Amino acid sequence: MSRVYDVIVIGAGPAGCAAARTLAKSNLSVGLLDKAVFPRDKVCGDALIPDAYHALKKLGLIERVIDISCPVRGMRLTGFDGSNVLVRAAGACVPRLKLDELLLKSAIEAGAEFLSGHEFARIADEDGKTYCVEFFNGNDSVIARSAWVLLATGAAIKPIQQAGLLLRAESRSVAVRQYVRNERLAKDFNELVFAFDRTVKGGYGWVFPGPDAIFNIGIGFFGSAHKHSNPRRAYEGFVAQLPLARDLIRDGTILSPLTGAPLRTGLAGARFAKGGLMGIGECIGATFPLTGEGIGKAMETGMLAASAIIAQSSSGRGAVAEAYTQGIAGLQPKYDVYRKAEFMFSWPYLTNKLVTHADNSLYIRTKVEGLFNETTDPAFLLTLSGWRQILFGSGNEVQNVRPKDRIS
Ligand SMILES: Cc1cc2nc3c(=O)[nH]c(=O)nc-3n(C[C@H](O)[C@H](O)[C@H](O)COP(=O)(O)OP(=O)(O)OC[C@H]3O[C@@H](n4cnc5c(N)ncnc54)[C@H](O)[C@@H]3O)c2cc1C
Incomplete structure (x- = not known):
């Protein structure tokens, strides 16, 4: 006998759970299936940035x-030369074991x-x-049927294929990460x-501080850099080099x-929709280039797909797919800029200039804060005037360094 739902959600990470909650709240019957037994861990930096805050607010969570x-007062960006700036934005760190269970x-x-x-x-x-979806529960085959299927299986290739x-x-x-407890430095x-x-x-x-004095320390490569690098060696080099990480360990x-x-x-790398089947979260590449943050956008894409089903299901598969694809298209420009900006942040000179000017100039710092808070158009990172401001500071620069925001 097969199970029958209005919607099947495959994968119970942030994308799948956000979609399932939204759909179920609209009185649709939802089957949420995951290969893991929860609570399960997920390798992650565990940081929540403003887009995750927005998504969690929308979900009422x-x-x-x-x-x-462990809420934080902002993000500290440190340049290759040790220059640093505190960017004020809502943020927190929570182990994925706990977040995903919640x-x-x-x-x-x-x-x-x-x-x-x-x-x-x-x-x-x-x-x-109707879709017929087959799962394996141990050696048993389980069949489920529904009109709509959301794939939320994360970065694994096999299910997307x-x-x-x-x-x-x-x-x-x-990216790689490790947990380290340090009561003294956590204070x-x-x-x-x-x-x-x-x-x-x-x-x-x-270095992200989580609850119970447990720090999440890690490194990640963007673009193609990882193809030529050894993450373990890079991590060891990083924790030996950065005084904070060195002391923590x-x-x-x-x-x-x-x-x-x-x-x-x-x-990129996957179709967003095919008939009544839609990909959400990291399986459609919803994690940001450059920063590698993806929890917020996983939930956001989950809610977009859920809303498309709720609003358009009576108009058929084409209308739902169209509504979802349009929602995703609204996010695309930001991803394109972040991808191009990876190039800039692989150049120490440019990164140091940006960090130094953000520290010295209220104007640039506000722009960078806007990037994290999603209130600044990230395209300024790629415009000529944006580069001029990053490299030389701008004419309307205001020196406004908050001494307490500095670290020595
Ligand atoms: C080292 C590292 C650090 C990171 N740091 C951060 C960070 O600090 N902040 C941030 O926002 N993002 C971070 N990310 C990215 C973040 O982890 C992802 O963007 C996010 O987990 C994507 O959520 P998701 O729901 O799409 O997929 P996932 O969280 O991967 O969930 C997918 C779910 O699908 C299930 N599944 C997989 N295959 C199947 C299958 N065949 N059948 C059934 N179920 C299946 C899995 O068990 C899992 O529960 C980091 C990633 C890495 C690797």
Whole structure:
């Protein structure tokens, strides 16, 4: 006997749970299936940036997430030469083990039926109206049917291929991270640190403070840099080089091995929709190039697909796919700029100039804050006047350094 739902959501990460919660709240029957048994970990930096805050607010979950996370006062950008600036924006760090468990609970509370240990195997379009989806639960085959299917399986290639959405198998980035507890340094530390360093050329390293004095330390490469690099060696170089990371590890306790995962970025590499089947989250490359942040946009794309189904399902597959694709198209320009900006941040001279000018100039700092807060058009990073401001400072520059925002 097969299970029948209005919508099947495959994958219960941030994308799948955001979609399932939204759909279930609209009284649609939702089957949310994941191959993992929860709570499950996901290799991640665990940082929530403003777009994740916005998405969590929209889902009605921000207070619950703040309760289990370590909120920060902003993002500290550190240049290759040690120059640094605090960019004020809403942010937090919360282990994915806890975040994803909360998101899953919220989808179940809304009415979604969750089946763990169910690995997606194949999908067939039965009659142009209904999909038949097969999962494996151990050795058992489980069949589910629905009019709409959302694929939310993250960066893994196989399910995207099995769903027929894959355009390019290659992932564009790779990142590794480790957990370290340090009670002493956790006391007054409330910033997400993004550090550019020669040990991670073509990428950056991070130090994110989470709850219970546990820091998430990692490095990631963007663009093609990872093809020529060894992430483990880069991580070791980075933690030896950055004083903060060095101190954290020297008198802290290492809680986990160094673990890595690929990232699919740039809204590229997969079809967004094919009939009533839509990809959401990292499987369609919804993770940002340059920064590798993707939790916020995973939830946002999940909500976009859910809204398209809720609003357009009576008009048929074409209308739903069109509404979803248009929603995604609204996000595309930002991804394109971030991808091009990867080039700029692989040049130490340009990165140092940007960090220094952001520290010295209220005008540039406001622009950078706007990037994180999604209130500035990121295209300024690619315009001639934008480059002039980054390289030389601008005519309307206002010296406004907040001494307490500096680190020595
Ligand atoms: C090292 C690293 C650091 C990162 N740091 C950050 C950060 O600090 N902040 C940030 O915003 N983003 C970060 N990211 C990116 C972030 O992890 C992703 O953007 C985000 O997890 C994407 O969410 P998702 O729901 O699309 O996919 P996922 O979170 O990957 O969830 C996919 C789900 O699908 C399930 N699944 C997979 N295959 C199948 C199958 N065949 N059948 C059934 N279920 C399946 C998985 O078990 C999983 O539960 C980082 C990534 C890496 C690798």
